[in-house]
Amino acid sequence: MPIRTEPMTINLGPQHPSTHGVFRLRVTFDGEEILEVEPIFGYLHRGTEKLAEERNYVQIVTLTDRLDYVSSMINNQAYCIGVEKLLGVEVPLRGQYLRTITAELQRIASHLMGIGFFMQDLGTLGTPLMYCFRTRERILDLFEMLCGARVTVSYMRPGGVFADAPEDFWPALARFMEDWETEFGEIEQLILENEIVLMRCRGVSPLPLETAINCSVSGPVLRASGLAWDWRKMDPYDAYDKVEFDVPTATNGDNYDRFWVRIQEIHQSARIIRQCVEQIEPGEVRLKLPLVLRAEPGAEAYGRVEASKGELAFYLVSDGGISPYRCKIRSPSQINLTVTEHLLVGWKLADMIVTLGSLDINMGEVDR
Amino acid sequence: MSCHLAEGNILHDTLMYRVVYDFVCPVLPAWLSYLVAGLAIMIILVNMVLLGAAVFVWAERRLLGRFHNRIGPNRWGPFGLLQPIADLIKLLTKEDLTPANADRITFFAVPIVMVMPVILVLAVVPFAKDTALANLNVGVLYILAVTSLTSVAIFMAGWSSNNRYAMFGAIRGVAVLISYEVPVVLCLLGVVMVAGSMSLSGIVAAQTVPFLLVQPLALFVFLAGTSAELNRTPFDVAEAESELVAGFHIEYSGVKFALIQTAEIGGVLTACAVTATLFLGGWSGPAASYLGWLWFGIKVAIIAFIFVWVRATFPRLRIDQLMALAWKFLLPLSMINLLATTLEVYFLRSDQGVLSTNDLWIMSGINLVVAVTSIALFGILIRDKVRPSKPTIPAGAVAPAALGEVS
Numbered sequence: 001m002p003i004r005t006e007p008m009t010i011n012l013g014p015q016h017p018s019t020h021g022v023f024r025l026r027v028t029f030d031g032e033e034i035l036e037v038e039p040i041f042g043y044l045h046r047g048t049e050k051l052a053e054e055r056n057y058v059q060i061v062t063l064t065d066r067l068d069y070v071s072s073m074i075n076n077q078a079y080c081i082g083v084e085k086l087l088g089v090e091v092p093l094r095g096q097y098l099r100t101i102t103a104e105l106q107r108i109a110s111h112l113m114g115i116g117f118f119m120q121d122l123g124t125l126g127t128p129l130m131y132c133f134r135t136r137e138r139i140l141d142l143f144e145m146l147c148g149a150r151v152t153v154s155y156m157r158p159g160g161v162f163a164d165a166p167e168d169f170w171p172a173l174a175r176f177m178e179d180w181e182t183e184f185g186e187i188e189q190l191i192l193e194n195e196i197v198l199m200r201c202r203g204v205s206p207l208p209l210e211t212a213i214n215c216s217v218s219g220p221v222l223r224a225s226g227l228a229w230d231w232r233k234m235d236p237y238d239a240y241d242k243v244e245f246d247v248p249t250a251t252n253g254d255n256y257d258r259f260w261v262r263i264q265e266i267h268q269s270a271r272i273i274r275q276c277v278e279q280i281e282p283g284e285v286r287l288k289l290p291l292v293l294r295a296e297p298g299a300e301a302y303g304r305v306e307a308s309k310g311e312l313a314f315y316l317v318s319d320g321g322i323s324p325y326r327c328k329i330r331s332p333s334q335i336n337l338t339v340t341e342h343l344l345v346g347w348k349l350a351d352m353i354v355t356l357g358s359l360d361i362n363m364g365e366v367d368r
Numbered sequence: 369m370s371c372h373l374a375e376g377n378i379l380h381d382t383l384m385y386r387v388v389y390d391f392v393c394p395v396l397p398a399w400l401s402y403l404v405a406g407l408a409i410m411i412i413l414v415n416m417v418l419l420g421a422a423v424f425v426w427a428e429r430r431l432l433g434r435f436h437n438r439i440g441p442n443r444w445g446p447f448g449l450l451q452p453i454a455d456l457i458k459l460l461t462k463e464d465l466t467p468a469n470a471d472r473i474t475f476f477a478v479p480i481v482m483v484m485p486v487i488l489v490l491a492v493v494p495f496a497k498d499t500a501l502a503n504l505n506v507g508v509l510y511i512l513a514v515t516s517l518t519s520v521a522i523f524m525a526g527w528s529s530n531n532r533y534a535m536f537g538a539i540r541g542v543a544v545l546i547s548y549e550v551p552v553v554l555c556l557l558g559v560v561m562v563a564g565s566m567s568l569s570g571i572v573a574a575q576t577v578p579f580l581l582v583q584p585l586a587l588f589v590f591l592a593g594t595s596a597e598l599n600r601t602p603f604d605v606a607e608a609e610s611e612l613v614a615g616f617h618i619e620y621s622g623v624k625f626a627l628i629q630t631a632e633i634g635g636v637l638t639a640c641a642v643t644a645t646l647f648l649g650g651w652s653g654p655a656a657s658y659l660g661w662l663w664f665g666i667k668v669a670i671i672a673f674i675f676v677w678v679r680a681t682f683p684r685l686r687i688d689q690l691m692a693l694a695w696k697f698l699l700p701l702s703m704i705n706l707l708a709t710t711l712e713v714y715f716l717r718s719d720q721g722v723l724s725t726n727d728l729w730i731m732s733g734i735n736l737v738v739a740v741t742s743i744a745l746f747g748i749l750i751r752d753k754v755r756p757s758k759p760t761i762p763a764g765a766v767a768p769a770a771l772g773e774v775s
Contacts (some may be wrong), residue, residue, distance in 0.1 A: 018610040032687055121610045123684025125601055130436035169452050196602055196683045348537070350686045353611050 008094035014043045018121050018353045021363025025340075025352075039340050044367040052327035057083050057293040058160055060327065064314075065152035067331065068365040070113045073106035073143070074307040079115040081237055082303025082314035083158035084296045086324075090363045091238070094283040095160030100239040101173075101276045102146065102155060103305075104269040108180075109139040110308035111220075111262045111269075114360035118259055119191055121357035122200055131187045138176050145169045158293060160286030170277070177274060188263065201256035205343040205355040208253065215339045219310025219332050223260045223361060225253030243275040255351075258358040292322050309333050309360055310353055331365040383498035384409055409501050417487050421633040422452035428633075428676050435680035456626060464622035465532055474528035479620070479627035481521040485514045486634040493641045494569050496651045498658030507568040508556055511642060512549070515597065518635070519545040522606060522616050529619040533564075537615025540687055541606030544596055547694040548603075552593035554702035555586035558709040559646050562723065562731070572650035576725045579647045581732035585705040585739040587647045589698050591674070594639045596690070599632065600675060602682035605690055640671040697746050708738045 013024035022043035028036040048067065052060045064079045065072040077099055082092065091099070116132030140150040146165055147155040155162050191197055207217070212225040222229050228247040232240040248264035250257035297320030304313035310332025319325040336359050343359075344352050388405040396404060405561035426441070426449055433440020466475055476667040492507040494500040504510050519542050526538020560566055562582055563574035571579075580587055599615075607615035617628045644650060644667035651660030685693065712734060716727040723731075 008532060008535075010536075017613060119683065123601060123610055124605070124682065125432065125680055127435050127680050130438060134437055190681075194683065196685060199689055200683060200686060259751065348686060348688070349606070350605075350611055350684070 007035055014052065015190050018356065020117065020356065020361055021366075023356075023361070023363055023366070027349075027352070029349065032350075034344050034347055034349070034352060037341055037344045037352075039337060041334075041337070041363070041366050044363045046368065047058065049327055049329060053323055053325070056322045057324070058291075060324075061157060062152070062154050065154055066364060067329065068110075068309065068312075068333065068362045068367060069151060070362060071106045071110035071308045072151065072153050073102045073155060074110075074305060076154065077103050077238070078303055078305040078307065078312045079314045080156045080158050080303070080331065082301050082316045083293070083303060085301035085303050086299050086316050086318060087158070087289075087293065089159060089287055089289070091160050092284040092287060093239075094164070094280060095285040095287075096238040097276050097280040098161045098165060098237075098285055099156060100243070100275055101280075102143070102161075103238070104272045104276075105142060107269045107308045108266050109136045111266050112136045114189070114262055114308070115191075115259060117352070118357040118360070119197075120195060121353045128187055128191050129189070131183070132345065135180055135183050135187075138180070142169065142172060142176060145172060157286060158286070160290045162286070164285045171214045173273075173277065177277075180270065184266065192260075192263065198256065200350075200354060201259060201358075202254060203252065204255045204351050205347055205358075206252050206254040207339060207343060211339065211342050212253065213344070215335070216312070217336050217339055219307070220261045220265060221258055221310065221336050221339075223247065224250045224257035226251050231304055231311060235304070237305060239276060239279075240272075242279060243272050245272050255354055255358040258360075262360070294318075294320060294322060296320065304330070307332055307363070309335055309362065329368055331368060333361040333363075333365040337361055337366060376446060384412070384501065413490055414487055415503060417490060417634045417637070418630060420637045421630050422456075424633050424637055427672070431673070431676045432680055435677075436669045453655070458624040460623060462622040462625075464624060465619070467619045469530045470619070471528035471530070472694075474524050475619075476624075478521055478525040478528065479624045481524060482518065482631035483627055483634070485517040486631050486638050488514045489638045490641065492568055493645055494572060494650060495664050497657055498569075499661075500569060503567055503569050505565075505567045505570075508560055508566045508571070509648075512553055512556070516545070516549060518597070518685065525620070526752060530617070531619050533612045533618045534616050535615075537606045537608070539614045539620070540608075541599065541616055543687070544603065544605060544694075546594045547628075547691055548596040548698070549693060550595070551589050551698035554592070554647060554699070554706055555583075555589040558583050558586045558705050561709055561713050564722070564726070568645050568650070570653055571646060574723075575649040575652060577728040577732055578649045582728050582735060583647065583705065583709070584732075584736055585701055585708075585742065587643075588739065588743065589646070589702045589705070590643065592698055594643070594692075595675065595678065596694070598635050598639055599661070600636070601679045602685050603690060604684060605687050608684060609686075636672065636675055637668070640668045640675065643671050644668050661691040677768040701742055701746060704738065704742050705735075
């Protein structure tokens with residue numbers, strides 16, 4: 001006679017060490033296996049979209065920092081591209097290169113956080129995480145040289161960047177580009193071929209490409225499922241059409257692939273930075289624009305970039321005033337979360353935590 | 369007037385006990401002397417566990433700091449040595465909460481039931497020549513029996529906390545503890561067979577060649593099994609910080625939490641002491657009569673370092689993989705070890721049933737080969753199931769036309 005077990009419902013979060021912020025999952029378990037899962041979010045809602053309607057176009061840049069707070073450069077970039085499209089202006093070449101360099105540095109930092117916390121979710125006691133932080137810390141130091149801030153940078157402005165890089169930024173960047181591969185090589189050695197990591201991640205929670213596309217998933221999660229979908233290639237913005245890079249893809253879309261794609265993207269980002277440093281030339285970094293920007297009444301624009309977590313876009317509508325009539329944010333983390341149920345049901349509790357880690361969500365962006 | 373423990377007395381062999389007894393005996397009646405000596409030894413043992421745990425907490429935090437590429441606690445006292453005391457004061461001043469609807473008596477009993485076996489185990493471990501509190505002739509059996517109490521404590525904690533995370537952790541913990549008991553017992557049988565004794569002093573005396581060499585496979589299984597029983601990474605599914613927050617002791621705070629932590633950390637130290645005794649020759653070494661405690665301490669420290677090292681390096685296994693590892697990997701290995709040892713002892717022993725040093729060297733040669741082959745063989749058997757085919761980077765980006773093929 002089979003033993004009958006009673007399903008057990010557990011609230012994971014909003015205070016839980018592995019929910020990457022204040023995310024809540026109501027999960028029903030049969031023993032260790034997941035029967036039902038219901039993601040609940042909104043605990044970090046700050047009304048960014050509404051706040052944007054009350055501020056002028058330059059002030060909104062600081063709001064975007066707080067969306068995905070581990071990749072604020074890319075958020076700035078997405079918003080600024082949106083405003084530039086709205087106004088119909090073009091950024092000077094040096095500004096474009098500086099944006100590309102900082103965005104790629106930020107992508108490295110963000111992916112390092114993703115990998116580090118993914119390993120933390122796998123149950124390591126912080127060693128890979130601390131190694132990732134070591135490299136990220138140097139990137140934040142570079143940001144500090146550029147704009148004085150480390151996390152919420154607000155470095156970019158509509159029409160370019162806030163200021164040209166100081167003299168000693170370039171040697172520091174060169175030193176970082178020399179060192180980071182050794183540092184990152186240590187992390188890779190520790191985790192990439194680790195037998196337990198392979199056991200835990202291979203074939204776990206695969207995301208079929210069809211489901212991924214139907215759920216409108218983007219970023220490394222989509223590329224791990226096998227589609228080389230990257231806005232930097234498909235709709236190049238800033239200086240991405242002037243550099244060469246590959247779009248890494250994997251085939252299975254399981255946890256290991258998502259994690260592996262992030263590691264490969266870090267290498268590609270470094271490749272982009274190297275080319276940008278070679279190509280960059282002296283010049284203006286910011287367009288001369290009026291302090292208070294006004295767009296044509298009825299103008300609308302959709303500025304999108306490939307953020308570290310996927311497609312980040314700002315949809316701006318103007319009524320001719322000093323602030324946008326509407327500022328809609330398409331945040332990749334929130335849309336990537338829509339596949340949780342496809343990924344989690346049928347797997348075990350331990351797999352669920354790892355899968356959430358492999359999606360690399362950021363609650364600041366999900367709840368906005 | 370002097371009085372001493374009689375030669376034939378069962379407690380005469382225990383140096384610590386005899387010294388205390390001889391000290392108090394002239395002024396106290398005999399029955400009270402027994403009691404006082406016993407209590408004194410108990411206090412020494414309990415404090416040894418507590419102090420050892422404190423030192424180990426400090427050492428582990430410092431070492432983890434180095435592994436993590438950071439400094440670790442260094443504010444309190446020289447090298448941060450007073451950090452455990454600061455931790456303890458903090459825990460003692462915290463509010464001691466009992467959750468609503470908890471089973472109060474069971475909830476209260478858990479820390480005691482957890483600490484007890486840790487202290488009890490140390491009673492039979494000889495720290496130096498003749499210093500075990502009790503030189504039990506069934507020492508190994510006693511250790512196994514006492515340590516299995518931990519699973520009761522874990523389940524009590526999970527059940528009485530009235531918390532689902534705690535229940536999850538408790539079920540996992542008990543499953544793991546019971547599974548890993550089997551290979552550990554089987555691999556200890558090999559040690560007992562070679563030593564020809566179950567008493568820990570007898571096993572130390574039998575190690576003219578350290579059992580590290582004579583029983584390498586048993587050491588491997590024992591270390592893996594004990595780290596599972598101690599709930600340490602990569603086997604810490606019962607606590608699983610990233611999954612169950614704190615597992616079975618999620619509802620414990622204040623003094624009770626401090627006691628549970630003491631039990632866990634003391635448990636690591638006890639495991640190190642037992643491993644050092646069973647496999648590294650315990651207190652034996654150069655000038656063992658005087659420096660036995662030093663060799664013992666060094667050996668314990670080496671094994672403790674290995675535990676910390678493993679903890680800092682590996683991710684956690686999933687519960688089903690953990691069970692598979694116990695039943696499909698460690699159990700066959702311990703059986704192979706048992707079979708090999710049985711055959712060797714049967715053919716090598718003399719007519720009196722004793723193994724000479726030469727026999728031990730021969731055994732260690734054979735067993736090293738057996739260990740390497742069987743670990744490699746079973747390793748390959750397991751690896752074939754998990755070894756991935758690597759994804760590759762395409763030369764350039766795939767055109768968006770790929771969308772048409774999919775949808």
